[in-house]
Amino acid sequence: MSRPVPTRALRAAALLAVAGLVITGCSKSKDDAASAKGATKVKIEITDDGCKTTPSSISAGAATFEVTNTSASKVTEAELLQKSGEIVGEKENLTPGLSGTFSLRLEAGSYTVYCPNAKTEKATFTVTGSAAAPSQDPAVKTALDQAVSGYKQYVIAEVDKLVPATKQFTDAVRAGDIPGAQAAYAPARYYYEEVEPVAESFGDLDPDIDARLDDVEDPSQWTGFHRLEKALWADKSLAGMSPIADKLDTDVAKLKSLVATTDYQPAQLANGATELLNEVASSKITGEEDRYSHTDLSDFQANVAGGQKAFQLLVPALQKIDPQLASQVTQEFTDVLDALKPYQHSAGVFVDYSTVSDDQRRVLTQKVDALAEPLSQVAAKVTG
Incomplete structure (x- = not known):
């Protein structure tokens, strides 16, 4: 979820601390391993006043962004935006003391470093000149070309499934069928959670579809899956929810149209897989994602499955x-x-997450953390 209010990430960190869980940032050695060979290094220091980017202008080609939050309390992420506003790279959920990296190949142009909730949220980042083609084994280049093509088709296919699954959910909402809507909620979200980093790249579309209550300044403007989740499990009433259901259908249809024309670079597949693991750590394991329905483990599996697919496409290279x-x-x-697997009743159906103990959550966290560190190195490997 992009553009969160700062309390969300801070509360997630607090919940993990209470449970005795740990989300690790990148140490210096990990940062070095996650830097693309021959890439220009760009440091982004997150502060409450704004993000300090050094240097603020680079030559076109491979770049590795090292993002650090030393002490900012209001800002927990940095995004790199194209002129169109589309996010091409980001690191989020960086509470004080955490750092992370993302790598990309950048063409010449004017970009924006965006740090939501900072006093000065946006700063210009410039890429000049033209990038020489990377020196790659032809077999590697072919494998990477096939990876990005395959990922585009995967995203299109999953969003094609998301559209009717969401309509089954929203039809039940409009009919006032609470049990039917509850049953359709997690299956619909599964397809969304698989490709969430792609949805996040389209500005406000992800918040419209997936914002939690704390992610919006004006609760009267809250829309999307989680607004309906609250109605179903907390309010136990669908009165007045038809317009929210209608907008969710519209937003999902918009997502379908956007992914049909979106292309990717290999590093974006790897960065997206890493961000999906970060989503698991920051909101699924804490139980914050589906706080009313407690269907977090379905989202957990979808995030991991989506990350795994992106990674598997990169494996041949x-x-x-x-x-x-x-x-x-x-x-x-x-x-x-x-x-x-021990928490899964049947395909796509998991235990109520509120029944999972802190010790059990700790084990899940350790498994995610063991994956996140080596996975964070993949983008650099396929960027150079």
Whole structure:
């Protein structure tokens, strides 16, 4: 979820601390491993006044952004926006003391570094000149081209499933069928959670679809899945919810039209997979994501499955670049999904997350953390 209010990330960190869980940031050695070979390094320091970007202008080509939050209390993320407003790279959920990286190949142009909730939220970032084609094994280039093509088709296919699944959910809402809507809620969200980083790149579309109550300044403007979740499980009434259901259908249809024309670069697949793991750590494991329905484990699985798909498409290239890393990440994905199995009743149906103990959540966190660290290195490997 992009553009959160600051209390969300801070509360998530507090919940993890209470449960004795840990989300790790990148140490210096991890940052070095996550830097693309030959890439220009750009440091972004998150502060409450604004994000300090050094340098603020670079030459076109591979770039690794190292984002650090030393002490900012109001700002927890930094985004790199194209002139169109589309997010091309980001690090979020960085509470004080945490850092992270993302790598990209950038063409010449004017970009914006956006730090939501800072005193000065936006600053210009400039890319000049023209980038030389990366020196790559032709077999690696072919594998990467196939990866991005395959990911585009995957996203289109999952959003194609999201549209009717959402309509089944919203039809039940409009009919006032609370049990039917409750049953359709998690299955519809599953398809969304698989491709959430793509949805996040389209400005306000993700908040319109997926915002939680704390993510909106004016509760009367709150829309999307979680507004309906509250009506179903907390309010136990669907009175007045038809317009919210209608807007959700419209927003999902808009997402479908946007993904049909969106292209990707290999690093975006890897960055997106990493962000999906960060979503698990920051909101699924804490129980914050689906706080009324307690269907968090379905979203958890969808995030991991979506990240795994993006990674699997990169594996043929990564096996040629760094076979040890490819093998390690493959095994860690398997371990995370295996850790979920004891909580699954049947396909897509999990236990109520409120029944999962702190000790059990700690084990899940350890599995996610073991995957997140090597996965964060993949973008750099496929960018150079």
